[in-house]
Amino acid sequence: MTSGFRPALNREFLREALFRLIAIDSRNPTLTPGAPGEEDLANFIMSELARIGLEPSRQETTQPNRPNVVATMPGRRSGEPSLMLLAHMDTVGVDGMSAPFLPWEQHGQVYGRGAQDMKGSIAAMLAVADALVQAGHGPEGDLTLAFVSDEEADSIGAQRLVEDPIAEQTLVLEPTGMEIAVAHRGFAWYTVTAEGRAAHGSRWQEGIDAISCMGVFLAALHEHAAELVARPSSTAAGPPSIHASTIAGGTAISIYPATCTVRVERRTAPGEALADVTGELRSLIEATNRHLGAERLSLSLDLVREPFESRTDGTLLDRLCTAASGAMDVEPEVVGAPYWTDAAILAAAGSDCVIFGPLGYGLHTTEEWVDLASVHQTAEVLIDLVCAGQAT
Template sequence: MTVSINEGFLTQTLVDIVQIDSSNPSLTPNSPGEREAAEYIANLLEKIGLEVEITEPAADRFNVVGVLKGSGGGRSLMLNGHIDTVGVEDMAEPFSGAIRDGKLYGRGSADMKGSLASMLAATKAIVDSGVQLKGDLILTFVADEEYASIGTADIAKRYTADAAIVTEPSHFDIIIAHRGFIWYDIEVLGRAAHGSQFDLGIDANLRMGRLLAELDKLEQELRARPPHPLAGPPSLHAAILNGGTEISTYAAHSRLQLERRTAPGETEEQATAELQAIIDKLSAEDESFKAQISTTLVRHPFEISPDAEIVQLAEKIVTGHLGFKPKRSAMAGWTDAQLLDAAGIDSILLGPIGEGFHAAEEWVDLQSVIDLAAILADITVEFCGT
């Protein structure tokens, strides 16, 4: 069955949410965060008739969860989208919500307030149609995806479901994989001495150079490995270097902040062991080479089987609405879907068409947001049962 989307409600909701600044204060200090947008969404969910909970995964950061209770005996579906946006620097119209040529403009319009409006309009359409779902529909509007994902991390502890759709803009591709990443801190240790005392000083910066040369080889080797068919090969980059204190002093410390992108199937242990092997080799070649490695953040890769029911169902419904079979693909970056998947919820990403994420001009295609709402409603009705 098909429920009908109230396009006026959807468009107005999207304009309203875009006009609320919800830029992430962990990225842009003193920006407002999720509070006002969360209150707006919670209020709408209550009006539609859902049970609503606002939680604070960290001080002054807000998640909103709305549950449309099923009658029992069906499977539950979670829809997930982030409320926060990146900053608005260099944007001519960050909060206009202006519509021109079928595109709605403003920060977060594509990433991902259009999707939030689709989730709300899909839910309203189901309620207004009088359909009684068997399983629960759980709408999660989360904080902080653009920084450390504290919002979805908290949701994954408190709620579960039989499947989830993270509605990041995917141009209607069904996203079934993406790479993870690991942040490393590598410190090469030298010995400080006056610049004249070559017999006493141990130059941490020059030893870091040896490490960088080895990392350059590893980087080329990683990208020559057989790539994941959708997500591509693993990679690394030497993101930030700091070493030394004064021009006439041997550098006692040289620090590298390294990011390693992991392909689906790779583990943290493997990636760390490859780096440790380089350090061990350099230490064996020269006993004055000393380095310590530590991990500062791990975000695991994500992959769901194309045979999973939520993948198959989403493909069927998207095909029915758009008239072509959607592509299965990988997201370039890491997403909150991995946290839900790791919590045992079969997860995919599926979202609308837009451009200019994190850029000076951002827009979402309005028709695609309407299509997404109809698609989400139909997936929900079929997955949760009636």
């Protein structure tokens, strides 16, 4: 810190904010048709930021009632890098949960949908803003609080965010378990289609079994998957991987299936080119067709999300390590995250990105919780980070 003064965190404010955030249904309507999306949560965040004393703005995205919320606090010192704290507002569905929007606490763990992913981080961001305003102590450099929509599906929020100028540095507050993540894998989704010929089950001379044709490909994919994970990894993100996700084919037990479709997910490592990734999969398709003696399988690319790796010339990692070590009394581990995040989009837009957030359990499962003490600690780390200059 540049001085002995340090804004005090209001822990009761943080706890109350967390409970109120969880109580708001912000399920992603792309994942759960008919779900409300982020509108109500965005309105709550805007009202809280305004009550704290900031001037938040609503940023519309490509889908109605699915906004981003952005608020900026001017820095106290010129020459300090601008910093953005980023969290997403949407959550996954609630199938199998009895009371997903009735938060409750047990043994320091706060339960409810979105508790870990990632309303704990949103509560920490609100508590940091409150601490700074209450203390009359602004951040060293310009500070932006960004709450985005749709991270769990198509990331329309992050993509809209980077259409405008963004901060030089971005801390993505995904729940890393108080570790600092500097890389994660991307992914590409493909559809593989096998074409056969429908015929009655008794007419083996006419029927061509599209499912068994696909089986030849799946056997080759199994071998390819083993080869991928055995590749040496040069980043914290780990090796690439691939798997068959879903399969569909056939109409009746007495009919030769005319088509079979398999969805394939390929997790990509930093440094891999999409053309090479697609080329490897296409080679499997071509080898299968040669084995079958006909062009029966085809490949299409459905969705791509790039991998992420922190910049080697960036300074945010060192700043965060210093702040975290001070607030946590232990140096945090620097790791690769196993999941994809909006950091890839912010980094591609030129921001120096790192990922850090609280401890929890049950991502996308029926029992989700966040450790309240780690949410407090995350907020303390953020206070040290935003109140300390580039040179301390």
